[in-house]
Amino acid sequence: MSQIIDGKAVAADVRARVAAEVEEFVAAHGVRPGLATVLVGDDPASHVYVRNKRRSSEEVGIASIHHELPAETSQEELAELITTLNEDDAVSGILLQLPVPPQIDGDAMTALVDPLKDVDGLTPVNAGLLMQGGDGLVPCTPRGVMELLRVAGAELRGARAVVVGRSKLVGKPLAALLLAADCTVIHCHSRTRDLATECRGADILIAAAGQPKLINGDMVREGAIVIDVGTNRGDDGKLVGDVDFEAVKEIAGAITPVPGGVGPMTIAMLLSNTVEAARRQVAAREAAAQR
Numbered sequence: 001m002s003q004i005i006d007g008k009a010v011a012a013d014v015r016a017r018v019a020a021e022v023e024e025f026v027a028a029h030g031v032r033p034g035l036a037t038v039l040v041g042d043d044p045a046s047h048v049y050v051r052n053k054r055r056s057s058e059e060v061g062i063a064s065i066h067h068e069l070p071a072e073t074s075q076e077e078l079a080e081l082i083t084t085l086n087e088d089d090a091v092s093g094i095l096l097q098l099p100v101p102p103q104i105d106g107d108a109m110t111a112l113v114d115p116l117k118d119v120d121g122l123t124p125v126n127a128g129l130l131m132q133g134g135d136g137l138v139p140c141t142p143r144g145v146m147e148l149l150r151v152a153g154a155e156l157r158g159a160r161a162v163v164v165g166r167s168k169l170v171g172k173p174l175a176a177l178l179l180a181a182d183c184t185v186i187h188c189h190s191r192t193r194d195l196a197t198e199c200r201g202a203d204i205l206i207a208a209a210g211q212p213k214l215i216n217g218d219m220v221r222e223g224a225i226v227i228d229v230g231t232n233r234g235d236d237g238k239l240v241g242d243v244d245f246e247a248v249k250e251i252a253g254a255i256t257p258v259p260g261g262v263g264p265m266t267i268a269m270l271l272s273n274t275v276e277a278a279r280r281q282v283a284a285r286e287a288a289a290q291r
């Protein structure tokens, strides 16, 4: 039986830490960090995500600044809002909820966000800094995975880490973080020839493919640490991961459940990124004032 990594408990610790950091920031600077959420259209899942993000930020003392735009909003209108938020000192972080309606280019709009306010870590500047080993803002889910590995006591240096999935949001930044942490990284995706063999070689296996139960018991080495990023809706409406939890928990050394693993970490890291962004903006303003 493996150790079940309790993402809810780890996320609660992160939130408590962030709440203390928020109060320190307020005491030092006299203003509250603020998270601007931008929601375009009426995708029901996006509404739920944004509501959770707003509520969670308020719970740790971050001011929530919400903008809701109709589905027919033009790209120019959205660009104007992002520019206004970039220039607003009360806004520490900007979260553009994706996907956006088809008349809007989500990548182009993401790229407009000031990298210092890019709490999703998705702008080309922050993605580039991550690839170069620089110190930018890092995407929330991959940061959450790294925190779970730390808490689980994973020995990363020299370990063979296999990442399944190569999205901009999860797989790619995660592979970069694991590489920076001195893992030997194998990056798998939908065109990988022999996924099972690659996975069986993993000391650390990260599943982020969005395929229910893609990783079964035969694909996991005894004692491996398995992190399941997948959140898939089953036929019965329940959440299912990318890992066959019941089978793999008998083999893995440690494993995250779905729900209750990576999911709670994503919002916790968003809150952490917002305070970090607020600090960086203060430092940038102070540096500019001295020039």
Ligand code: NAD
Residues within 6 Å of the ligand: 141, 164, 165, 166, 167, 168, 169, 170, 171, 188, 189, 190, 191, 192, 195, 208, 209, 210, 211, 214, 229, 230, 231, 232, 262, 263, 264, 266
């Ligand atoms: P995505 O669809 O953008 O990317 C999926 C990736 O998996 C692709 O790179 C693809 O090549 C790879 N893939 C697909 N099928 C595969 C297969 N059969 N074998 C190997 N690789 C395969 O998805 P994403 O945005 O990276 O999300 C991945 C999963 O993680 C989804 O289930 C998503 O809901 C979940 N997710 C969870 C959180 C969270 O907070 N828990 C956050 C983001 C994403």
